[in-house]
Amino acid sequence: MLVVSVPFSLAELWLAPKLAKLLEFFPHIAFDIRVEDDPIDLARQNIDLRISYGEYHYPALKVVPLMHDAVLPMCAPTFWQTHGNDAFNLADIHESQFIHTNWGPHYVSHPTWADWFSQIGSSRRVDPSQGRRVGLSSLAVSSARLGLGIALGQKTVALGDLEAGRLISLSSVSVPLGHPYCAFIPRSKSEREDIKQLVDLLSDSPGL
Template sequence: MEKLPPLNAVRAFEVAARTGSFTLAATELGVSSAAVSQQIRNLEDWFSKQLFVRNGNRIALTDAGHAIYPQTARALGEIAAVGRRMLEGGLRTRLVVSVPFSLAELWLAPRLAALLSGFPQMPIDVRVEDDPVDVVRQNIDLRISYGDYHYPALKMVRLVHDDVLPVASPEFWQHYGNEAFDLSRIHESQFIHTNWGPNYASHPTWADWFAAAGGNRAPDPSHGRRVGLSSLAIGAARLGLGIALGQRAMASTDLEAGRLLALSSVSVRLGQPYCAFMLPAKAERADIAGLVALLNKTAPSACEPRAPSDRD
């Protein structure tokens, strides 16, 4: 058998690299910071490579550390998955899906319903949480995230690169709209703005949409409605509170049912795709593979603007 590195040291390295701190690693592992530091030194001696740059209480991976981290995290994850399978034995496997807040209700829930139509007795645990999450420690089978960069050690499948387009309820457009579907004539107070928070900078704004439509208007968020979730923006538009830049994948059901109108065929793509992440050892599990296949279906086609009818 090939010589293996000390596994306790490998575990200490993985946790320290993931958390970015010997102190946080010590807390997770239930040991002292000095013990973590000693394990890292043992591993560095074993590889004859420096894995971290230490600057006081701060640490950063060296080039050598970056080179081994993905394989190390993947290997430990697969070992943990094997252990869980052995301990579970014949027990029914629960599908644990972790998803951001915005995707849970309007995007994930309908697709889970489609999955359950084929597996009606499948136990599912849906966890709504922000990145990053610890897929291994929290026993998460599938993590869905905005962006393809959060979990380099996991298997990644791109699901959909969504876009946004202006949407409003038929009642709102009958009251405030115009026959030309000219959004430049809408008062600033009627625009719904989505605040994605301080961690994101790639989401399109109303200024981006007007630029894509050939205009130069930039509605001021302080004069309109502001919400903290893209799903909430769609809900506010459905209730007649204004015009939202709705994500097509989330708004598709409401658009098809006539609860929302697409006010333009012009759309703006999000800066990042939505991606599914999983441990490689779990990728072929029937329930996980089935859900990934459902999530990976083509996004809804473009919507042309239409005037509200008497039925609306």
């Protein structure tokens, strides 16, 4: 049994596709995916691998940086056909059409629309109270896919939808998150082949 603990926003759109690839290497593996916020007690809950935002949560465990994500504007193609413009100028979009992610108190370093507009040299400030607010970054991506507005979505979370054309990127300008996502592994389990393979599948730099 492989027990993996993961934050809510990464579980469905990022971790699940990686587990599908893991089955190619271990077709009969049993796993238990636990979706929860930090902090958790890996020893008490018998967790083999924890994925967290930031490298500072569990200093006694082996830490493997997985990826440093970034956010960029995205929406459904049909939404842009209806509400967009030929110049792909987000400054002309009404503020009610923007999706805002409420990252929560543990993720204050995550970027906002104000950060993105600042990155492109614009002073525009989009009022979250006039737009569409959601409580998970994965929900922001799903909301954009369903045509509810323009999300500042995580590239890693939205990758499958972007590649399939269910979402389109509205700019090449992205804003990096404040910290990387990391895997935390009890040292006594770090040499297990299933754990090593999963870490390779999750990592931007396999083989660490």
